[in-house]
Amino acid sequence: MPRIPADVDTPDVLIDRDVLERNIARMAAAVRERGLRLRPHAKTHKVPEIAALQLAAGAVGLTVATLGEAEVFAAHGAGDLFIAYPLWVGPRQAERLRRLSATARIAVGTDSAEAAAAMGERLGDAAGDVAVLVEIDSGHHRSGVHPDAAADVARAADRAGLRVEGVFTFPGHSYAPGMPVEAAAQEQQALARASAVLEAAGFTVLRRSGGSTPSALLTDAATATEVRPGVYALGDAQQWELGRCAPEDIALTVAATVVSRHEGGNDVPRRVVLDAGSKVLGSDRPTWATGYGRLRDHPDARITALSEHHATVVWPEDASLPALGERLRVVPNHVCLTMNLVDDVAVVRGGTLLERWTVAARGKNS
């Protein structure tokens, strides 16, 4: 069965609707079974139609990374948004937060007394309309404070008039082979410790938020109240190579055409070149990845180089090279980057184009 609709030109992003819905239902059920709430990270897809499917499947709200993403999803009816990011709030950001909190329940991350104080001061009378979650570093060493420092940040937020609702962390170090179990354990310890510190300081901890896609189903209802996986809805080559999803669970592929074909020899590699490069796939490549993405239907082929409009694919020696003009499906390494590169996507079922969805929050970096 042809998997790329004839009316699609390459490169183009395809989302298989059946796989997407299955992924959404599966995670919703698994999180519910564990007694956790699901707040999917919408930065992965940036598409209101996908958010609506997640909310219909029982998600309690959405996670976003920026004010701009929050504005897009609020405008499309999302009523409960967590900006899981240590925002620095100036006067213009405060005005946007004020407007947002008039239409949706808004929580924001913070990881310093200074940022919390600045946010509270600039929000003024509206500070009480915005909840904050203190960001905890659970071992990824990006943003977030040590669990023991959570009370200092919470007290500053409280003094600034913000509502302190709890703590959150992102176990980014779970995105590596063999790491999910250890990262999930560190995440739970960090959330538990930070919660205990806040409770001891007199705060009621309503929310303990964790969970990347690799670690979400290793998260425990004893220490977390909600999880924020994002990639699970679409899947990508990183999750495939980490063994966190099977190839048939990958809903997003990039349709590409063979534009150049070389049998090689004399120190020149045997290869084909596809018209999907870093400007549609994104160029994230962790050191442990086998290449710059994978071919969905040719798991032994390797994308050895990526430039803006070329993917160089080395083919297994025992298989014949695909023909010029042949169309193949590429699985990007990191799906969140792919969605942020295109203005719209082709929604497909089998090999049929159903409709196109606009990536409404694309490029909303601020």
Add this chain to the structure above:
Amino acid sequence: MPRIPADVDTPDVLIDRDVLERNIARMAAAVRERGLRLRPHAKTHKVPEIAALQLAAGAVGLTVATLGEAEVFAAHGAGDLFIAYPLWVGPRQAERLRRLSATARIAVGTDSAEAAAAMGERLGDAAGDVAVLVEIDSGHHRSGVHPDAAADVARAADRAGLRVEGVFTFPGHSYAPGMPVEAAAQEQQALARASAVLEAAGFTVLRRSGGSTPSALLTDAATATEVRPGVYALGDAQQWELGRCAPEDIALTVAATVVSRHEGGNDVPRRVVLDAGSKVLGSDRPTWATGYGRLRDHPDARITALSEHHATVVWPEDASLPALGERLRVVPNHVCLTMNLVDDVAVVRGGTLLERWTVAARGKNS
């Protein structure tokens, strides 16, 4: 002097108009002096206003990577476009090429007899309106044929009714330390050899096109007729670290805010986190680069990790960390990716916002 206008929110892309104009004038003069024609690659910036400055400075036309880019620049008045890419032309691409060639002089790359035959057949009566340049592999081993195989491709194009105008190559391996001189030499040998092969087969070689930003000024008028550098107009951290531009030649920076600040200790790194991540900087990182971009005004700081909305910056031990809320200028590793991530850019002079330019060809991958 503050370098980031107060009316800009972060992250945002700033283009310093004076530096841009100086870069454009300098390359135009240097290429003219060498007796070459300049056909800048517009995929770098995707902005009609920048293309207009390049053409006003004497560029003979523009290079683009896709039909979609060609359509945008043709709609903005560009009259001579080279799609330096081995396009696979189906019926819809043929229709677009036909429309393009009604308003502009169009040349397209090809690197196989099959692709040339398909293009000619689908263009039908319009085949003679489209020029082709045979793509040569000069050592980058991406697309392109061995110089000795150029005549086979040219003959197929000629049989298909296309106008064979010459040869082109992209010395992509010039983007590495110590490589520009060797890559430029290989480029010239490849162009000279392929031209000789075509002339021997009875073709008149009107165009021999080469030249990346690192190799453009090493290209010789004896073997090339035109060069296609792109990055030179804006500059980036790759060119800075390769020594192909000085920090003061970098026209594009990404304004970012310190959102998280950690003195570190106990195996936790001393660092700040900026709100510019891979969704605005792009995540290209060659193995020889010192990090995921550079700070324009703090050359000793190192961007050690990049996620979608966070740049983790390790600061020199002997300098105090910048304050929370402080705004810094980041130089992306690869400027072509940054321009493709934003819908518009802030044009600045010193610390003043002059206007915003739309990145009209953003996302035009097909």
